[in-house]
Amino acid sequence: xxxxxxxxxxxxxxxxxxxxxxxxxxxxxxxxxxxxxxxxxxxxxxxxxxxxxxxxxxxxxxxxxxxxxxxxxxxxxxxxxxxxxxxxxxxxxxxxxxxxxxxxxxxxxxxxxxxxxxxxxxxxxxxxxxxxxxxxxxxxxxxxxxxxxxxxxxxxxxxxxxxxxxxxxxxxxxxxxxxxxxxxxxxxxxxxxxxxxxxxxxxxxxxxxxxxxxxxxxxxxxxxxxxxxxxxxxxxxxxxxxxxxxxxxxxxxxxxxxxxxxxxxxxxxxxxxxxxxxxxxxxxxxxxxxxxxxxxxxxxxxxxxxxxxxxxxxxxxxxxxxx
Amino acid sequence: xxxxxxxxxxxxxxxxxxxxxxxxxxxxxxxxxxxxxxxxxxxxxxxxxxxxxxxxxxxxxxxxxxxxxxxxxxxxxxxxxxxxxxxxxxxxxxxxxxxxxxxxxxxxxxxxxxxxxxxxxxxxxxxxxxxxxxxxxxxxxxxxxxxxxxxxxxxxxxxxxxxxxxxxxxxxxxxxxxxxxxxxxxxxxxxxxxxxxxxxxxxxxxxxxxxxxxxxxxxxxxxxxxxxxxxxxxxxxxxxxxxxxxxxxxxxxxxxxxxxxxxxxxxxxxxxxxxxxxxxxxxxxxxxxxxxxxxxxxxxxxxxxxxxxxxxxxxxxxxxxxxxxxxxx
Amino acid sequence: xxxxxxxxxxxxxxxxxxxxxxxxxxxxxxxxxxxxxxxxxxxxxxxxxxxxxxxxxxxxxxxxxxxxxxxxxxxxxxxxxxxxxxxxxxxxxxxxxxxxxxxxxxxxxxxxxxxxxxxxxxxxxxxxxxxxxxxxxxxxxxxxxxxxxxxxxxxxxxxxxxxxxxxxxxxxxxxxxxxxxxxxxxxxxxxxxxxxxxxxxxxxxxxxxxxxxxxxxxxxxxxxxxxxxxxxxxxxxxxx
Numbered sequence: 001x002x003x004x005x006x007x008x009x010x011x012x013x014x015x016x017x018x019x020x021x022x023x024x025x026x027x028x029x030x031x032x033x034x035x036x037x038x039x040x041x042x043x044x045x046x047x048x049x050x051x052x053x054x055x056x057x058x059x060x061x062x063x064x065x066x067x068x069x070x071x072x073x074x075x076x077x078x079x080x081x082x083x084x085x086x087x088x089x090x091x092x093x094x095x096x097x098x099x100x101x102x103x104x105x106x107x108x109x110x111x112x113x114x115x116x117x118x119x120x121x122x123x124x125x126x127x128x129x130x131x132x133x134x135x136x137x138x139x140x141x142x143x144x145x146x147x148x149x150x151x152x153x154x155x156x157x158x159x160x161x162x163x164x165x166x167x168x169x170x171x172x173x174x175x176x177x178x179x180x181x182x183x184x185x186x187x188x189x190x191x192x193x194x195x196x197x198x199x200x201x202x203x204x205x206x207x208x209x210x211x212x213x214x215x216x217x218x219x220x221x222x223x224x225x226x227x228x229x230x231x232x233x234x235x236x237x238x239x240x241x242x243x244x245x246x247x248x249x250x251x252x253x254x255x256x257x258x259x260x261x262x263x264x265x266x267x268x269x270x271x272x273x274x275x276x277x278x279x280x281x282x283x284x285x286x287x288x289x290x291x292x293x294x295x296x297x298x299x300x301x302x303x304x305x306x307x308x309x310x311x312x313x314x315x316x317x318x319x320x321x322x323x
Numbered sequence: 324x325x326x327x328x329x330x331x332x333x334x335x336x337x338x339x340x341x342x343x344x345x346x347x348x349x350x351x352x353x354x355x356x357x358x359x360x361x362x363x364x365x366x367x368x369x370x371x372x373x374x375x376x377x378x379x380x381x382x383x384x385x386x387x388x389x390x391x392x393x394x395x396x397x398x399x400x401x402x403x404x405x406x407x408x409x410x411x412x413x414x415x416x417x418x419x420x421x422x423x424x425x426x427x428x429x430x431x432x433x434x435x436x437x438x439x440x441x442x443x444x445x446x447x448x449x450x451x452x453x454x455x456x457x458x459x460x461x462x463x464x465x466x467x468x469x470x471x472x473x474x475x476x477x478x479x480x481x482x483x484x485x486x487x488x489x490x491x492x493x494x495x496x497x498x499x500x501x502x503x504x505x506x507x508x509x510x511x512x513x514x515x516x517x518x519x520x521x522x523x524x525x526x527x528x529x530x531x532x533x534x535x536x537x538x539x540x541x542x543x544x545x546x547x548x549x550x551x552x553x554x555x556x557x558x559x560x561x562x563x564x565x566x567x568x569x570x571x572x573x574x575x576x577x578x579x580x581x582x583x584x585x586x587x588x589x590x591x592x593x594x595x596x597x598x599x600x601x602x603x604x605x606x607x608x609x610x611x612x613x614x615x616x617x618x619x620x621x622x623x624x625x626x627x628x629x630x631x632x633x634x635x636x637x638x639x640x641x642x643x644x645x646x647x648x649x650x651x652x
Numbered sequence: 653x654x655x656x657x658x659x660x661x662x663x664x665x666x667x668x669x670x671x672x673x674x675x676x677x678x679x680x681x682x683x684x685x686x687x688x689x690x691x692x693x694x695x696x697x698x699x700x701x702x703x704x705x706x707x708x709x710x711x712x713x714x715x716x717x718x719x720x721x722x723x724x725x726x727x728x729x730x731x732x733x734x735x736x737x738x739x740x741x742x743x744x745x746x747x748x749x750x751x752x753x754x755x756x757x758x759x760x761x762x763x764x765x766x767x768x769x770x771x772x773x774x775x776x777x778x779x780x781x782x783x784x785x786x787x788x789x790x791x792x793x794x795x796x797x798x799x800x801x802x803x804x805x806x807x808x809x810x811x812x813x814x815x816x817x818x819x820x821x822x823x824x825x826x827x828x829x830x831x832x833x834x835x836x837x838x839x840x841x842x843x844x845x846x847x848x849x850x851x852x853x854x855x856x857x858x859x860x861x862x863x864x865x866x867x868x869x870x871x872x873x874x875x876x877x878x879x880x881x882x883x884x885x886x887x888x889x890x891x892x
Binding site for chain 3: 530531533537538545548549594
């Protein structure tokens, strides 16, 4: 699922192919001069997989498919900044330089996301080209505990991830039992006119917690008009973009509902990685934890953040309801 | 009889466009009835009607302005260069505007700034083309202008390609791509009004030039022989067209084919004289934009980029028109 | 209208590589109402001289004493326009309409009158490009009437015309002059030159001005063109 969604947005990036080799080679060369990375022998096929590997056995990660933002790297342990950017294999974003990857002598490629026939075929193709074992793990939100366990097995750290998998299972259990929530519209991007329709990966966390996604009639990610959003009349606008929040917090077109009431605006953290999207990976557990129990969440979230990312943040970023 | 035809037809076209505008204003997902809308216009409507007006008004204005501007600029270029394939992007203005917008989006600017950057980019490309052409001092400079316009456009496109490569693929690149594909719905009222001003100025200049454009189309020698200062007037016409095109792209993105199609259709109705062709083209361009605007949101909640629609409809329409006129003559 | 006076005018073209050509200096006075015919071999510089007189090319030396804005008519076929004959003719009044946004009905009436006078009024609503060469030339001369310039410079106005249209054009040219303008016309049609008031012959490196009787004797023609002619080279009419 993840790879497909990302693939659709990547149809716009064909022009990048000219600079792949140069970019990746230069990044690798730069990294080589910093510190030798002997233990990074697992390649993530896409950013969701990278997050999974990072959470499970971060010293085994060979590189980022897409380099996290500077702010994210500052918050993550130092290891994150030393990893090279390798590009994604068959997913969205900058396509990978296969030769550069092969030069790292990886032992395993893990893909985390959609598990339909297309992705299996892609896996087989890549296995032949890279000559490396390729494993595809189901990226469904509800299967995150299983995904953690499977990754732990592949990376020989089953015992240490058992705790994380159990905690994830507990979070999801509470999440399933969350009371019904509001109707919402997911405003993606700076202008908020891109959204995830019902059933998309980005909105899965909210939809599973009993919230209703107003955006129907289409699938996955797409663009809509402001009038359409007004016609759908959601109770809550959910966004991860501070820029969008700033631009619409005082805009009556966005904040006034059909009956005249004020529409609520929820700003989710996107630091170091977004809570429901970008990438749609195990980071979505944080949203699940919060949705299951908004009041008592900070403790759980602090713990999860530490286990998923290795961060000990002075202040745990939490969702904010914007006036 | 032809005198009557001459003054009646453009007026008829304008009326048709206004009717289309009202139709567009009255339809949309919010389902507000026309009388509710009218009360909203008067300032005393229900909140829903006010909302509909606040959303549809700018969209309408942006569509009309963009369509009329591109059509007027296209007509002006077609007359000046005596080339039926001259389009508003002749001086590379659309490409320059696209580059300006892409740069602004790359730097994370807000919508109004993006519009301003696009406008500036378009004017910069046009100025570059005009300046380079002025350097060549060849005859009446039409060929030089076309070549320099192609070069300016190519440079801007190359710059745009570079921006696309450098842009962050998950948020910036889609923003840039969708911006370039065109949309009438993203402008707010102040932004739409901001676009109207340069377009009105450019249109006023072109309409005032009127018969002088006809003279300029005869060539510099004829123009000077008839007593016109050819270079300043041509510069005025080109600047007006560049202003209109920049403004159109700044408010709505790159919408092609209107500037090529509307003048051809207008020519069939009102004839070749600039004094009638320019206003008629603008009316038809606005009408075409309204049609596209309606279609963009007619198929489901997702908005089809208007640049795609204008190509999908405009190109075949142009072909049909071309075949029809060549069969006639 | 006071006529045309040239003082030491040197017409010519300078090319960057150092080539180009210059005509000998020209001192000339033509009174109003006269027709001056320019004759000479191809490439002698007739067009260059006309364009210099029209102000379209800068003179290399000397001066044209200003008599008012001249009007220049290029050879037949050089003007093409898709709009109507009436509009093209009315454009002759552009000089008067410095600031107004359009041509006035008065301009259209003047144009129509000029077209009627030259008996092409029935073509007023036709597109200019659809007319024959002869008709186009008559329309353009009608525009000269509308333009009302004190000096009219015509480049080979009789080229490509059949005898009927050639006659009509010649009559129109004479009418132009009769109204008090100075008309300078280059031509290969020697009988037309014979009926002009003065003839300026432009040879390879000399220029001679005189009456038609002086300029069109066989010696001078031989000196000018290098061939023997007994009649007009283009239509065979006997020279007077």
